Amino acid sequence: MDYLYTFLIGGGICVIGQVLMDRTKLTTPRVLVILVLSGVVLQALQLYEPLVNLAHQGATVPLPGFGYALAKGAIEGAESGIIGVIQGALKATAAGITVAVAWGYLLALCFNPKPPK
Amino acid sequence: MKKEVQKKDIEAGYAAYVKPFTPKPPYLKNCLWAFFTGGSICTLAYLANNLLMEGGMEEKNAQTLVTVGIIMIAQLLTALGPFDTIAKTAGAGVIVPISGFANSMVAPAMEYKKEGIVLGAGAKLFTVAGPVLVCGITAATAAGVIYWIAGLF
Amino acid sequence: MADRKLGKQTVYFENGPFVAGGAAVVGRKEGEGPLSEWFDFRLKDDRYGEKTWEKAESKMLKEAMMLAMKKTGREKSDIDLVLSGDLLNQIMSSSFMARDLQLPFLGLYGACSTMTESLLLGAMLTKGGFAHNIVVGASSHFCTAERQFRMPVEHGNQRPPSAQWTATAAGAMVLSEKRSSIRVDCGTIGKVIDAGVKDANQMGSAMAPAAVDTILHHFADTGRSFADYDLVLTGDLGFVGKAIAADLLIDAGMDAGLVKSRYDDCGAMLYDRERQDVHSGGSGCGCSAAVFSGYILKRLQQGDLNRVLLLSTGAMLSTISPFQGESIPGIAHGVVLEVC
Incomplete structure (x- = not known):
């Protein structure tokens, strides 16, 4: 049952992204920003956590899940004061961002783009 | 008195006129592809997460490792070339998951x-990822500050 | 001095200048398209042995110009002036081509309308006696244009079906006061027309009104109509823009049958719509440059065509104007080539 929810919610969030890309004039970067922000806002209203409990990776792997992780980190940090807030967002997402930057940079240095067929 | 034709009326009129000539994206096909590839990536991630936990890993570490794994695979596929070909069909199915964010860093950096490796690759790594991080971190921290202020009273 | 103006926007020539010949260099994908055999040189690899895409584009343009000179039996020392342009910032491909060529050079920017812009200016300079032999040309490259105007090549995104494919191609012609079989008859300078289209994936519909405006002014100035031409060819409106332009022309009172049989678009001719994944057809300076210098010139030389109206169409957007909320201004310049 958990797998079904993961599949349905994960797929559903992607469909929302697809509709945004196809039906509006928004470019891909803007769609990505909107999705991350929606995750932040929903978690600030404490609405995203229930979705994560239900769908697990179906809610955390799509980009709103990244926004959720950022917001969750900052909000949980608030319990230990303003320093906790400042550290919170990046602390919660440090692993993903670090790997994306370092591994991405390494790959970019080693490989070249190929002309499309 | 004849009403003068406004520039925006012409623009709206022309936009309506060209609409029937302009082919539309295959909405249903795109959405189905996005749904099934996106759903599959999430489900596989959940499966990997559960297998890691069965192997004795803590939930938090397993989640982190799965996310990191998706990022690394997506970036490797970008560097080797097939990511953009997959995205052409799968669309949001691979762009909306964290794989799209990962791809958006390597693609411009390589290009x-x-x-130069400092001002070229180094700076362009963040052409798309930059706005996402800037908006995400600012909004999340703002939310944290609101919670902190609310907690003071 | 004879008055060479005709009506509001048209200039006419008598007794030359002449188009001595031309050459087209195209990329791999273009070389696999329906017009393949008409091009003089087809790249196997779009990088053309260079380190960067920009240098590859520059080399293609240089190669097209050298080939055009060679085919018309002219040495570099016979050429008085080079006129060319491309899509890149500060017309990089053309300037770097001119750095290698070491000939007097005037760089032009007319976005994708550069081919007929250079042709028209070259014809006027030759007719005016300011040069004996002029090489004109234009180029574009998918990988240089794409990263400047849209997304990096490996970036995963879906192109909407109305998007066009920037042609990897370069074309060049040699204009001369010396008599040859093709002469430049007249030309119509276009106005910038903006129909308010803001979507960079709808170049065809953004440029179609400019093309139609220039065609109609050309007919008004010269008193001619579709019946006077074997072919009226726009530059890079693609399948969508071609359909819109044809509809607008018929709407303006042109004969529907003639529009159908005598109007076409280079962007719709360069690729095979079914077989090659190019969505709405070709675009870019090189699209019309290669089709005019490769295909059309040879058809004229063979005598299949007698008189043609060529209109390269340009979208005059910059890399920042869409972000400032500006719509896409279009332009088209017409040149008439005639067998004599």
């Missing part, structure tokens, strides 16, 4: 490597 601008010829302009």
Whole structure:
């Protein structure tokens, strides 16, 4: 049952992204920003956590899940004061961002783009 | 008195006129592809997460490892070339998951490597990821500050 | 001095200048398209042995110009002036081509309308006696244009079906006061027309009104109509823009049958719509440059065509104007080539 929810919610969030890309004039970067922000806002209203409990990776792997992780980190940090807030967002997402930057940079240095067929 | 034709009326009129000539994206096909590839990536991630936990890993570490794994695979596929071909069909199915964010860093960095590894690749790594991080971190921290202020009273 | 103006926007020539010949260099994908055999040189690899895409584009343009000179039996020392342009910032491909060529050079920017812009200016300079032999040309490259105007090549995104494919191609012609079989008859300078289209994936519909405006002014100035031409060819409106332009022309009172049989678009001719994944057809300076210098010139030389109206169409957007909320201004310049 958990797998079904993961599949349905994960797929559903992607469909929302697809509709945004196809039906509006928004470019891909803007769609990505909107999705991350929606995750932040929903978690600030404490609405995203229930979705994560239900769908697990179906809610955390799509980009709103990244926004959720950022917001969750900052909000949980608030319990230990303003320093906790400042550290919170990046602390919660440090692993993903670090790997994306370092591994991405390494790959970019080693490989070249190929002309499309 | 004849009403003068406004520039925006012409623009709206022309937009309506060209609409029937302009082919539309295959909405249903795109959505189905996005749904099934996106759903599959999430489900596989959940499966990997559960297998890691069965192997004795803590939930938090397993989640982190799965996310990191998706990022690394997506970036490797970008560097080797097939990611954009997959995205052409799968669309949001691979762009909306964290794989799209990962791809958006390597693609411009590789492209601008010829302009140097510092100001080319180094700077362009963040053309798309930059706005996402800036908006995400600012909004999340703002939310944290609101919670902190609310907690003071 | 004879008055060479005709009506509001048209200039006419008598007794030359002449188009001595031309050459087209195209990329791999273009070389696999329906017009393949008409091009003089087809690249196997779009990088053309260079380190960067920009240098590859520059080399293609240089190669097209050298080939055009060679085919018309002219040495570099016979050429008085080079006129060319491309899509890149500060017309990089053309300037770097001119750096290698070491000939007097005037760089032009007319976005994708550069081919007929250079042709028209070259014809006027030759007719005016300011040069004996002029090489004109234009180029574009998918990988240089794409990263400047849209997304990096490996970036995963879906192109909407109305998007066009920037042609990897370069074309060049040699204009001369010396008599040859093709002469430049007249030309119509276009106005910038903006129909308010803001979507960079709808170049065809953004440029179609400019093309139609220039065609109609050309007919008004010269008193001619579709019946006077074997072919009226726009530059890079693609399948969508071609359909819109044809509809607008018929709407303006042109004969529907003639529009159908005598109007076409280079962007719709360069690729095979079914077989090659190019969505709405070709675009870019090189699209019309290669089709005019490769295909059309040879058809004229063979005598299949007698008189043609060529209109390269340009979208005059910059890399920042869409972000400032500006719509896409279009332009088209017409040149008439005639067998004599």
